[in-house]
Amino acid sequence: MxxxxxxxxxxxxxxxxxxxxxxxxxxxxxxxxxxxxxxxxxxxxxxxxxxxxxxxxxxxxxxxxxxxxxxxxxxxxxxxxxxxxxxxxxxxxxxxxxxxxxxxxxxxxxxxxxxxxxxxxxxxxxxxxxxxxxxxxxxxxxxxxxxxxxxxxxxxxxxxxxxxxxxxxxxxxxESDPNVIMTSHLHAEGSLADLLQMEAGAARKPLTQEVLDRGEQFMKMKGREIFKNAVRTMATTCKEALSATNTPMGQIDWMIPHQANLRIIEAVADQFDFPKDKVILSVHETGNTSAASIPCAFEMGKSENKIKRGQLLLLTAFGAGLTSGSMILRY
Ligand SMILES: CC(C)(COP(=O)(O)OP(=O)(O)OC[C@H]1O[C@@H](n2cnc3c(N)ncnc32)[C@H](O)[C@@H]1OP(=O)(O)O)[C@@H](O)C(=O)NCCC(=O)NCCS
Structure with missing residues (x-):
């Protein structure tokens, strides 16, 4: 076998x-x-x-x-x-x-x-x-x-x-280990790429003095649009993970969302009536650290003695691209 x-x-x-x-x-x-x-x-x-x-x-x-x-x-x-x-x-x-x-x-x-x-x-x-x-x-x-x-x-x-x-x-x-990654769901909506980007400094727009003078090498963002899409995509992809594993939200021990903005995080939790004290937060201390955000929040939750082995975690994120995703794992 x-x-x-x-x-x-x-x-x-x-x-x-x-x-x-x-x-x-x-x-x-x-x-x-x-x-x-x-x-x-x-x-x-x-x-x-x-x-x-x-x-x-x-x-x-x-x-x-x-x-x-x-x-x-x-x-x-x-x-x-x-x-x-x-x-x-x-x-x-x-x-x-x-x-x-x-x-x-x-x-x-x-x-x-x-x-x-x-x-x-x-x-x-x-x-x-x-x-x-x-x-x-x-x-x-x-x-x-x-x-x-x-x-x-x-x-x-x-x-x-x-x-x-x-x-x-x-x-x-x-296969018999219960503490495993159970499901993950990834998406991207390239048509919304202009909402959050660093335009210059690569093949399309190499760095020139004019580009630098216009500040096009910096990150640009349409904040309100990003906010709405963040809530929409994270809630949608969380539903996918919950449904794929047949997990009621009440069974999730900790939700660890991408730490972009506390209001975005709370809006996502509210869509599931998920208790705020079961959401891991590090945004107050770190701001948005992009790809480092979820593992840093996780580590904060662990150091505060919240997250323990054997618990069920729901991770979710969104970002430029617009990419989004979710994962359920038993830690
Ligand atoms: C950027 C963000 C915090 C702005 O908050 P907001 O509540 O949407 O605020 P608004 O854009 O409606 O701006 C409200 C007012 O505050 C002002 N404002 C913007 N930034 C400000 C700041 N840092 N300090 C003070 N005032 C500010 C605006 O100019 C606006 O003034 P006006 O009403 O006179 O035009 C919010 O949109 C956000 O977090 N978006 C998502 C960003 C994100 O997560 N990006 C990363 C994705 S991975």
Whole structure:
């Protein structure tokens, strides 16, 4: 009989850079104020990468914590999936830099760009590669240095984003293990790509002095449109995951949504009458850290003694693209 494999989360870790940018710091850069930011977003502060550090440096700390948590060494890894929209440089992949910094074997190492849904895309691909028997241990990283792409004169975006890294080790387990990834659902609506983008700095619009003068290298966003689509897509994809596993929402121990805005998160939870105290939050501390958001929120929930082994987790995210996704797993 052919053996059938499933994926368990063997270890997790995260890393927030030391430097903090508070709402009061932002008051000195743009016309805004702490109370407005807290009321509209729930964000109090965000962490910012240090001068000279890049995305793979943040990822290294998170990956080392995840390996320690899994009681594994870098030699145990078969593959690195590095989810980011802010790689160290366009080429080669940040995953390759991380591979050598960690001291891995010459394993597969590749970057994935699915914006804020990146970590769910990475986990899903890892899950599929483990189920087929292709690999045993896959490091999925979500790491971003978004501050490098933010215009700190644009008050609609600069208040929202921060830098961070999160990492999970996905490992092969048997079909009888209850603590596995149970289902995942991924989408993208390319027709809505203009709602959230970094327009310049790649093949379509290479960096020129004129492009830089116009600030087209920075992240641009249509906030209200993004807000509506975020609630719509996360609620829809959560329903898919619940229905695919025949799970009533009441059985979910913790919901871990992408941490973009507290009001978006609450609007999604409200659609299911899901208790707010069962939603894991880190947005107040980190702001939106894109692909790092879900693993950082998870780690905060774990450190606060909320998330425990054996519990049922519902993850959901949306992001530029517009990508969206959901996953149910028993941790
Ligand atoms: C950006 C966002 C916080 C704005 O909140 P909002 O409640 O929609 O606010 P509005 O855009 O309606 O703006 C309300 C007013 O506040 C002003 N405003 C915008 N940013 C401000 C700021 N940082 N400080 C103070 N005032 C601000 C606007 O100019 C507007 O003024 P007006 O009424 O005089 O025109 C909100 O739309 C949002 O979070 N969108 C989703 C963003 C997101 O998640 N992006 C990442 C996706 S992965």
């Amino acid at each position: 052919t053996e059938r494999y499933r994926t368990r989360i063997a270890g997790t870790g995260s890393y927030l850079p030391e430097k903090i940018l508070s709402n009061h710091d932002l008051e000195k850069l743009v016309e805004t104020n702490h109370d407005w930011i807290v009321e509209r977003t729930g964000i109090h502060r965000r962490h910012i990468v240090a001068e000279g550090q890049a995305t793979s440096d943040l990822a290294l700390h998170a990956a080392q914590s995840a390996l320690a948590d899994a009681k594994m060494t870098p030699q145990d890894l078969d593959c690195i999936l590095f989810c980011t929209v802010t790689p160290d440089q366009p080429m080669p992949a940040s995953a390759c830099f991380l591979q050598t910094k960690l001291g891995c074997r010459n394993i597969m190492a590749v970057d994935l760009n699915a914006a804020c849904t990146g970590f769910l895309y990475g986990l899903t691909i890892a899950d599929q590669m483990i189920r087929t028997g292709f690999y045993k241990n896959i490091l999925v990283v979500g790491a971003e240095c978004i501050s490098r792409y933010i215009n700190y004169k644009d008050r609609e975006t600069c208040i929202l984003f921060g830098d961070a890294a999160g990492a999970w080790i996905c490992s092969r387990t048997s």
